[in-house]
Amino acid sequence: MTDEDALTIDDEIVARARIHAREVLASHDLEIDRDALEWDVSTRARRRAGACRWDADREAATIVLTRAAYRRYDWETFAGVVRHELVHAWEFQRFGESGHGPRFRERAAELEAPRHCESFSDPRYVLRCRDDDCNWEARRHRASKPVKAPDRYRCGACGGAYEVEHAASGRTWTTASEFGGVKSALGAEW
Numbered sequence: 001m002t003d004e005d006a007l008t009i010d011d012e013i014v015a016r017a018r019i020h021a022r023e024v025l026a027s028h029d030l031e032i033d034r035d036a037l038e039w040d041v042s043t044r045a046r047r048r049a050g051a052c053r054w055d056a057d058r059e060a061a062t063i064v065l066t067r068a069a070y071r072r073y074d075w076e077t078f079a080g081v082v083r084h085e086l087v088h089a090w091e092f093q094r095f096g097e098s099g100h101g102p103r104f105r106e107r108a109a110e111l112e113a114p115r116h117c118e119s120f121s122d123p124r125y126v127l128r129c130r131d132d133d134c135n136w137e138a139r140r141h142r143a144s145k146p147v148k149a150p151d152r153y154r155c156g157a158c159g160g161a162y163e164v165e166h167a168a169s170g171r172t173w174t175t176a177s178e179f180g181g182v183k184s185a186l187g188a189e190w
Contacts, residue, residue, distance in 0.1 A: 010041040013070050017063070017082045024083055028111055030090050037089055038062040046141045049073070049117045050081040052088035056096060061089035069120040083113035126167055130174070131160040149176040166190075 017039060025032060042064050045051070049069035053062045063085040070078055087107045091098035098104065100115055108115055123139035125147045136157035140146075146153040147164050151174060155162050163174045169189060171182045183190050 009067060009070075013041050013065055013067065014039045016075075017065055020079050020082050021086055024086060024111060030086065030107065030111065031094070032061075032086065032090050033093055036060045036093060040064045042066045043068075045069075046121050047119060049078070049120055050085045052085045052092065052098065054092040054096070054098070059093070061092045063089060066120070069117075072120040077118070080112070080114050081117050083111045084108060084115075084117060087111060087113055123167055126165045127162050128165065129155040129158060129160050129162045131155065131158055134158040134160060136162070143179075148179050150179075151175045 021032075021034075021037075024030070025034070036059055038060055040062055042051075043066075045064075045066040045068070049066050051064045053064065054060075055062070063082070065078075065081065065085070069081065073081070087104055088098040090107065091104060095103075105115055107113075119139070121141065123141055125140040125143070127138040127140065127146065127150065129136040134155060134157055136155045138156060150162055150164050153162070154160065161174065163172045164179070165172045166182060166186065169182075169186055171186065173179045173182050
């Protein structure tokens, strides 16, 4: 893909999102100052399909949409991401803060926006509880501290020990030294 192609895709994403936002705002009682609403596209995000950043000094919200999610989702799913981020923009502009609490849930329901957006990429690592009676599992895209040293952390549900799986290879580890061993063994496949 050339830089020119990327610009065209990013322009398409922003144009479609702005059109959809204009339609949503026209048909719902969601007062957003569109002059204080900016748009951007992320090429780096791996988990989140969108984000809304608030610049309190300028009182401007920036909705950042992810190119990879745009490619992976159908339009209706991606439009849900746009509506989700519009609710954040509305909260920031109106209250100076935003979250996923009751106020957000109420407005998101009115706009038929998902409370959380489904993942558009497969995780690189999967953490699983080793206790036979526990089904706890967590997915990670980056080698965080719990991924690198699982023996220092505990299961999110029962408090038991867990193991980490490198999703692409199926290799697992339960300690920091095993993490290093798997990483070294996989080499370029890591």
